[in-house]
Amino acid sequence: MPKTIIVSNRLPVKITQEEGKYVYKSSEGGLATGLGSIYKEGDNIWIGWPGMSVPNTENRKDITNHLAEENMRPVFLTPTEIEEYYEGFSNETLWPNFHYFNQYIIFNEELWKAYQRVNKKFAKEIAQVLEPEDTVWIHDYQLLLLPQLVRDFAPQASIGFFLHIPFPSYESFRLLPWRREILKGMLGSDFLGFHTYDDMRHFLSSVNRLAGLGNSNSRINVDNRKILVDALPMGIDYDKYESAASHPETLSREVRYRTGIGNHRLMLSIDRLDYSKGIPQRLKAFELFLERYPSFREKVSLLMIVVPSRDQVGKYKELKEEIDLLVGRINGNYGRMNWTPIHYFYRSFPLTALSAFYRMADVALVTPMRDGMNLVCKEFIASKLDKRGVLILSEMAGASKELSDAILINPNNIEQMVKAIKKALEMPESKQKTNMETMQRSLKRYNIHHWVNLFMERLSTVKNEQKALETKQLDNQYQQQIVNDYKAAKKRLIFLDYDGTLVGFNSDPLECKPNKELVDILTKLTTDKKNRVVVISGRGRDTLEAWLGSFDIEIVAEHGVWIKERKKKWRTITTLTDDWKPEIMKVLEGYVNRTPGSFVEKKDYSLVWHYRKVETGLGEERTRELTSRLKYATGDKNLKVLEGNKVVEIKNSEVDKGRAAQLWINNYPSEFIMACGDDWTDEDTFRSMPKNAYTVKVGNNSSAANFRVAEYTDIRVLLKALTK
Numbered sequence: 001m002p003k004t005i006i007v008s009n010r011l012p013v014k015i016t017q018e019e020g021k022y023v024y025k026s027s028e029g030g031l032a033t034g035l036g037s038i039y040k041e042g043d044n045i046w047i048g049w050p051g052m053s054v055p056n057t058e059n060r061k062d063i064t065n066h067l068a069e070e071n072m073r074p075v076f077l078t079p080t081e082i083e084e085y086y087e088g089f090s091n092e093t094l095w096p097n098f099h100y101f102n103q104y105i106i107f108n109e110e111l112w113k114a115y116q117r118v119n120k121k122f123a124k125e126i127a128q129v130l131e132p133e134d135t136v137w138i139h140d141y142q143l144l145l146l147p148q149l150v151r152d153f154a155p156q157a158s159i160g161f162f163l164h165i166p167f168p169s170y171e172s173f174r175l176l177p178w179r180r181e182i183l184k185g186m187l188g189s190d191f192l193g194f195h196t197y198d199d200m201r202h203f204l205s206s207v208n209r210l211a212g213l214g215n216s217n218s219r220i221n222v223d224n225r226k227i228l229v230d231a232l233p234m235g236i237d238y239d240k241y242e243s244a245a246s247h248p249e250t251l252s253r254e255v256r257y258r259t260g261i262g263n264h265r266l267m268l269s270i271d272r273l274d275y276s277k278g279i280p281q282r283l284k285a286f287e288l289f290l291e292r293y294p295s296f297r298e299k300v301s302l303l304m305i306v307v308p309s310r311d312q313v314g315k316y317k318e319l320k321e322e323i324d325l326l327v328g329r330i331n332g333n334y335g336r337m338n339w340t341p342i343h344y345f346y347r348s349f350p351l352t353a354l355s356a357f358y359r360m361a362d363v364a365l366v367t368p369m370r371d372g373m374n375l376v377c378k379e380f381i382a383s384k385l386d387k388r389g390v391l392i393l394s395e396m397a398g399a400s401k402e403l404s405d406a407i408l409i410n411p412n413n414i415e416q417m418v419k420a421i422k423k424a425l426e427m428p429e430s431k432q433k434t435n436m437e438t439m440q441r442s443l444k445r446y447n448i449h450h451w452v453n454l455f456m457e458r459l460s461t462v463k464n465e466q467k468a469l470e471t472k473q474l475d476n477q478y479q480q481q482i483v484n485d486y487k488a489a490k491k492r493l494i495f496l497d498y499d500g501t502l503v504g505f506n507s508d509p510l511e512c513k514p515n516k517e518l519v520d521i522l523t524k525l526t527t528d529k530k531n532r533v534v535v536i537s538g539r540g541r542d543t544l545e546a547w548l549g550s551f552d553i554e555i556v557a558e559h560g561v562w563i564k565e566r567k568k569k570w571r572t573i574t575t576l577t578d579d580w581k582p583e584i585m586k587v588l589e590g591y592v593n594r595t596p597g598s599f600v601e602k603k604d605y606s607l608v609w610h611y612r613k614v615e616t617g618l619g620e621e622r623t624r625e626l627t628s629r630l631k632y633a634t635g636d637k638n639l640k641v642l643e644g645n646k647v648v649e650i651k652n653s654e655v656d657k658g659r660a661a662q663l664w665i666n667n668y669p670s671e672f673i674m675a676c677g678d679d680w681t682d683e684d685t686f687r688s689m690p691k692n693a694y695t696v697k698v699g700n701n702s703s704a705a706n707f708r709v710a711e712y713t714d715i716r717v718l719l720k721a722l723t724k
Contacts, residue, residue, distance in 0.1 A: 144186055
């Protein structure tokens with residue numbers, strides 16, 4: 001039975017060693033909770049690092065056996081790997097870059113090599129348990145290379161990836177020397193999930209500008225495989241936090257804490273120690289609030305919890321010292337015998353304690369400088385059983401896209417934060433309840449279980465789409481089958497596209513002329529009286545006549561505008577007009593003016609905008625703009641806008657290669673029919689072919705063709721095999 005393999009840097013268990021024995025404690029994190037319904041079922045499994053270095057082989061065996069009982073499989077890392085891969089590249093290169101703290105990035109080739117090695121170690125562990133029908137779900141920035149590593153040894157595998165931190169803009173991401181390798185790693189996935197539309201958009205932009213891959217409807221074509229990209233904001237286990245808020249232990253703690261703090265109104269701040277969380281800015285805003293509004297002194301306190309993290313690392317140690325100094329200064333300047341402005345705890349707390357804090361707080365201050373999602377604000381809302389309380393939320397947190405009823409602030413704007421604190425403390429109770437009810441309804445619906453189910457549904461959707469568009473590789477066996485049917489036929493009809501199919505793409509038109517090899521192939525094909533060969537191209541008729549006129553060949557030019565049968569003159573299939581061209585030409589010239597390297601090719605009944613020489617990324621961006629504008633401008637003109645290989649063509653709607661090919665199919669019944677092409681304009685030809693025809697696509701994009709080959713040279717190999 002197919003299984004699901006979940007892969008993350010850490011396993012959903014904490015392992016500690018007490019008195020020589022290993023102690024296992026389940027993680028209470030949101031991801032562990034949400035995926036618990038998956039990895040604990042049947043033969044499903046969670047692969048990850050157990051959280052500690054285990055050098056002893058016997059101890060490793062004991063841990064592996066124990067975890068196997070819980071459907072987990074460990075990846076053991078050495079102290080050096082932990083330092084270089086996890087602490088190093090993951091957290092000192094990727095983390096600051098993805099959170100826009102580029103001044104903190106460490107660019108180190110040795111750390112990058114360690115990151116590669118550990119990702120390969122994870123891949124080997126997956127290979128031990130992966131079976132053909134299994135699904136692999138990989139998580140987060142520590143394993144960005146892993147999807148492609150799995151794809152390399154399991155090409156048909158179903159692979160999903162979710163990034164739990166922001167994906168940076170192209171301008172930030174491009175700073176990484178290993179940016180293309182990272183993108184390639186991620187593109188090994190079938191489905192890529194991000195918290196927000198902005199993260200998804202940034203990723204697609206980087207893929208376009210760094211890998212030269214465009215997208216349509218959030219789908220990318222890579223090696224004949226459709227990849228789906230989507231925004232799926234992660235939720236929380238709403239019922240868990242709602243239930244914890246009424247747990248007897250929580251209520252008991254609330255009484256104790258309230259007795260200790262007093263009856264002051266309370267603002268709550270909970271973060272892991274990290275420069276991305278905006279803790280100093282938050283403290284400065286609270287200090288300015290107390291200075292500006294003295295009436296709130298002795299009436300409101302800030303309960304600030306900072307969970308320890310990497311405080312021996314230089315930047316984190318400095319951050320901790322800055323926080324300590326700010327707290328000390330504020331409490332020293334404003335504190336009284338009966339009132340402490342800031343209750344500061346540098347430690348972690350159990351769930352019941354956090355629930356008590358959530359219940360007590362009048363205001364939650366969640367103001368990260370940048371955050372993928374931030375679940376604290378969602379936990380605060382779920383814990384508000386009385387529906388009283390106000391959330392101040394950074395618009396730089398992914399959660400802000402869902403929680404629009406919070407007071408949204410820019411964490412860089414201290415003045416705005418001060419005003420938000422005052423507004424929150426003065427908000428009428430009726431308004432608090434209205435906002436809280438709205439946010440609670442949303443979080444109940446879009447909880448962690450909804451997120452898990454939706455991710456798996458989207459992964460299943462794209463795999464079904466891939467199967468529907470599968471095009472078989474033209475291997476030796478299939479090629480021999482084509483050759484055998486060709487030899488047996490007395491009448492043959494062969495349709496051949498030109499650029500990209502018979503010759504490679506080249507910016508110099510002279511280099512596209514038939515060379516000796518192609519001349520020999522066409523000579524053998526056309527001198528065989530059983531064959532009727534039709535070159536069906538987007539090029540102009542004069543060019544094709546000059547290049548191919550010496551052969552006993554039939555030609556379709558300008559994608560079907562002009563046709564030339566044996567020993568006949570050029571003609572059009574239908575009555576065409578070109579009175580639309582001046583208006584469209586103005587639009588195209590405007591884009592040529594704005595896009596260095598582009599140019600317009602004028603044909604009898606079509607116009608073509610070329611951008612092969614345009615800077616990668618810019619050409620694709622202009623193409624999206626241009627096609628959108630052209631489709632609007634041509635809506636009432638009976639014109640068709642086509643995107644080809646680095647071209648956009650505008651022509652009459654009545655004309656396409658398929659319609660032209662149909663003329664030969666109807667007039668010249670044949671026992672053997674074959675069509676070869678390379679871009680989207682050739683899809684019309686493939687779709688017009690009868691069921692018994694052989695259709696061959698050059699390239700890796702999805703296609704209606706039966707078979708695919710990698711390069712135009714493979715088509716030449718096939719044609720040579722036919723004429724032996």
